[in-house]
Amino acid sequence: MFKKITILFAAALFILVSNTILVASEGPGGNDRKGKYTYRKVYKACSEAGQVESATPKISPANKTMAEWKAIFEAKKFNEFGCEQHWAALSDEDVLDIYTYFYGHASDSPSPATCN
Amino acid sequence: MKNNLTNIMLLVFLSGLLLLTGCTPGQTAKTAESQTEDRSWMFHDIVDAEFVKAHMDIPMPANVMLIDSRPYKTKFIQGHIPGAVSIPFSEFDQKTNLLPQDKSALLIFYCEGETCKLSHNSARKAEALGYKNVKVYSKGYPEWVTLKGNYPSVSAEQVALMISENKALIVDSRPKQAKYDKGHVPTAVNIPDTQFDELKGKLPRDLKTPVVFYCGGLDCPLSHKSAKKAIEMGYTDVSVFSLGYPEWEKLYGGSAPAVAAKSGGVEGAIDLDRFVSILANNPESIVIVDVRDPDEFAKGSFKTAVNIPVGNLEKKINELPTDKPVVFVCTTGARSGEAFYMTKDLKNSLKEVYYVEAGITFKGDGQYEIKKPKKS
Known part of the structure; x- marks a missing residue:
């Protein structure tokens, strides 16, 4: 009995880990390296326009989970970020890149973002 | 009995003499054989490196042609005397169109040293075509590259191989804005010959690193000038890609950045x-x-x-x-x-x-x- 439970637990753990890796590796399909640069560029421009105090973004990908970022970006609700005009000026490709950056470095992703 | 003793003593004396002079009957025969070795295969007009050097220039004078009779792929590509034209002996009859029209032009043939017959055979063929001033530099390429201050010329194929193996520094000796910026051999650094002293710091620290200079082709002296300066600095593996960028462009197309630092698939990522x-x-x-x-x-x-x-x-x-x-x-x-x-x-x-x-x-x-x- 104990042996069966152990096997079932191991199988469940395997499926959970596999799915997590699969979901993380699939991602939104944009360019996360470019997304990181574009995201920072938005904030720099926004700061220069006097709309935010700091040119360094306050929101990090590690602030939320992959599912949370998915919900935000699929709904295109970017008000939490501020700098609405700058977000509105971004192309769909730029938004996808930023989404890929956030999703790929979310708190529950295989490589959560650090301060760098 | 006395005669026998005298003969034996004479034999011992002669044997001792032979031993002292280091000769053996076999060696004596061999020396005699080499003295009478058949050298009739050699061309009748042999010249030395000094003669070749005295008739070379960059660009080569119109009435002088230096001809490499060795195989193209296995020898010429890897290194040849700067300014030489490749006419392998095996292809001589098909490539006579490369020879100068003027039959009084000086033709100097060379190949792989004194035992190599290719240049001699080619010279005879040239003479048979009516050329009147034909010479053979019989010590050929092996001697040339060992003489102080000399350096080999390499072909585009060899430069491409060196780039792919990342074992050499390729140096473009042409002016930056007018030439280099408009196109250059991939990975080449630009050290215009006119700014050599100012920019020689771009050369590798290790003096044994192979360095290949090139410029605008056979008529361009800049790469040769820079090569000589590099040799004076102590670089031991210097060569010139004499046919230069025009040949590279012909074989591999225009400037294609990143042959050495090629992309690794992901945008911008190096291999x-x-x-x-x-x-x-x-x-x-x-x-x-x-x-x-x-x-x-x-x-x-x-x-x-x-x-x-x-x-x-x-x-x-x-x-x-x-x-x-x-x-x-x-x-x-x-x-x-x-x-x-x-x-x-x-x-x-x-x-x-x-x-x-x-x-x-x-x-x-x-x-x-x-x-x-x-x-x-």
Whole structure:
């Protein structure tokens, strides 16, 4: 009995880990390296326009989970970020890149973002 | 009995004499044989290296042709006397159109040294065609490359091989704006001959590193001038790609950046195997910019790396060199990737820019470990 439970637990753990890796590796399909640069560029421009105090973004990908970022970006609700005009000026490709950056470095992703 | 004793003593004396002079009956016979060796295969007009040098110039005079009779692929490509034209003996009859029209022109044939018959046979064929001033430099290429101050010329195929193996520094000796900026051999650094003294610091530190100079073809003396200067500096493996950029363009097309620092598939990412090879063989051929913070850089980085933290890169972006590929590095590819896109965005004129998309662990003293990313 104990042996069966152990096997079932191991199988469940395997499926959970596999799915997590699969979901993380699939991602939104944009360019996360470019997304990181574009995201920072938005904030720099926004700061220069006097709309935010700091040119360094306050929101990090590690602030939320992959599912949370998915919900935000699929709904295109970017008000939490501020700098609405700058977000509105971004192309769909730029938004996808930023989404890929956030999703790929979310708190529950295989490589959560650090301060760098 | 007395006669027998005298004969024996004479025999012993002669044997001793032979031993003292180091001769044996076999050797004596061999010497005699070599003296009477058949040298009739040799051409009747043999010249030495001094004669060849006295008749060479860059560009070669119109009434002089230096002809390499060795096979093209296995010999000529790898090295030949500068200014020489390749007419392998085996293809002589098909390539007579390469010979000068003027039958009084000086033709100097050479091949692979004194036992090589190819140049002699070619010279006879040229004479049979009516050429009146035909010579053979019988000591040929093996002697030429060993004479002080001489250097070989290499072909485009050899330059391409050297680039792919990252074992040589390729130097473009032409003017920067007028020529180099409009197109150059991939990975070549630009040291215009007129600025050689000012820019010679771009040459590798190791004097044994192969260095290949090139310029605008057979009529261009700049690469030869620079090659001589490099030899005077102590470089021991100097060669010239005499046919230069026009030949490269003909064979491989125009300037194609990044043959050495080629892309690794992901946009902007350098091919990791190539990067490791460059680090091992020719790190001076690229500029490595470590974009981590100064405290991280202080603990260890690549030996030739410079530190520009990604946060400061925008201010210093105009300081990035334009004559070598720039490769950004950090520990994961995150900051170096950001540096890459920043450079593409703010200084798009910089064509050869890459970053390392991999995990790098710096161990101090220039030691490192690179792990390929799982996702690419």
